[in-house]
Amino acid sequence: xxxxxxxxxxxxxxxxxxxxxxxxxxxxxxxxxxxxxxxxxxxxxxxxxxxxxxxxxxxxxxxxxxxxxxxxxxxxxxxxxxxxxxxxxxxxxxxxxxxxxxxxxxxxx
Numbered sequence: 001x002x003x004x005x006x007x008x009x010x011x012x013x014x015x016x017x018x019x020x021x022x023x024x025x026x027x028x029x030x031x032x033x034x035x036x037x038x039x040x041x042x043x044x045x046x047x048x049x050x051x052x053x054x055x056x057x058x059x060x061x062x063x064x065x066x067x068x069x070x071x072x073x074x075x076x077x078x079x080x081x082x083x084x085x086x087x088x089x090x091x092x093x094x095x096x097x098x099x100x101x102x103x104x105x106x107x108x109x
Contacts, residue, residue: 011051037101057104058071059096
């Protein structure tokens with residue numbers, strides 16, 4: 001199982017984003033701003049959009065997935081489901097986005 005830092009590094013790779021680390025926190029080298037899509041809804045959405053445009057990542061709403069949110073690439077090679085009754089559906093969805101982006105990043109040269 002990968003650490004959160006490893007997941008963030010792979011997810012950033014899939015979005016062609018360079019990260020810096022300071023005091024255990026990640027940041028976007030291009031903007032100098034903190035970047036953590038595991039904790040920040042805005043960062044997770046930007047990651048989803050960036051990877052979607054470059055590599056084919058998508059988030060399917062629950063109504064299309066029999067009560068589940070699904071994040072996967074268009075090839076269907078990665079799927080991570082989040083039950084809509086999750087105690088923290090926002091956190092679970094952010095983690096799904098990062099896991100899918102990290103899987104794509106890991107498969108890249």
